[in-house]
Amino acid sequence: MKKHTFADTATMLRRNVRHTLRYPSMTIGSVFGPVIMLLLFVGVLGRTLGAGLPVGTGGYIGYLAPGIIITAVASGSMATAVAICVDLTEGIVDRFRTMPISRVAFLSAHVVNSMLTTVASTAAVTLVAVLLGFRPHATAGAWVGAIGLLLVLTFALTWLAVAFGLVSATPEAASNAPMLIVFLPFVGSAFAPASAMPAGVSQFAEYQPFTPAIETVRGLLTGTPIGHNGVIAVAWCVVIAAGGATWALSAFRQGRAQ
Template structure:
């Protein structure tokens, strides 16, 4: 890619990013939705089930209060909920003729998807600040320093980036906007089967094996250890590898669907 082409692609991607962020400010329900459900679950598990679950696991989980154990997993869940909004936004563009109008313009084709992805990551980070604030209000007490917080936000941004590319693929695959809201449900289910609510070693054998080998357990454990200022071990390597793999698969899948979609011909 020449310097001129790269410059034009960056310019067009920036334009699409501003478009998507402007849409987000006009439709705050998407951002609100990515905050409400995770916070409701956090309140439910902290105040309704937290005592019982904590006592069942010895009064604390892995040596910390249950709310401190739970919160990082809820943050991961919030990122998966946010990805659904991206899937819907892409499906809207695909089904309402917006893409056809873009094709008549002299813009880089890749900028359309890039704008959706970067815009979604920005929105996800904003929602994470809100969710973290609510977690602090209900008793979450992280002990991470500045470096730990920076690493934690970097990890959450990477997770959001990976999930967003998968969500873009679901949005391109969907035939209707309604189906685009249902297809990403698999992303929301995985955190429930990870170490979000209880350690994997406390689960039944079959579920324990799945939890130990699915992506959200090492990612959540890494985030938890970063925020609680504990050794992360090798979990971060596995977690980052999962993120990069998911992002690559999502990108290649989305690009293929985008190029093959009959609505682009």
């Protein structure tokens, strides 16, 4: 069956893409939330919050946009968890298990479909940021680095969301399971520097997974220093991807969410 894995994944992917196009509400929601935050923080709080930023960030929109882009990536995980859980609760997975298809095709197709939709939603959020005044002045190499990191982060968070979907008893529970992922950038450097936060919160913000990714994307797009954040961000992505994939594959083989 291994030689049919790619063909089976492509078949499953076509099914998932059709479902996404037919029921786009979750994808639209992953765009709507970050865009609302972008409008709120730029239009209402931007002048006040931007007054305390260091020079060279391109104003508050230049500081905020990379954080909102990362938030859009995190928001895509919710739709993935729900889609996985819906398939499990509706019984279609039981049918798949009786068919001569690759066991990993079901999960890998969801991962690829989620990455495609997250890339589209992230591009939409980036376009809105540009319309609001975000002006990245990155080189071609910096753009490649930023996009590469966003793809790696999307891959890692998607596998973690797949695991959440597999172990959730209902679609409602699956929609709540990734909330920590969605809100973790808020307790990071997405909206304000970690150094400006109270001592305990500042330490948490500095060492949690999203802050290095935000600082790396921000540095690549706006020219601010990156330091070791790029290496730390990639390391976090590897840990999350490995842990999420191992958890997801184990849960799927054991049928924990049936």
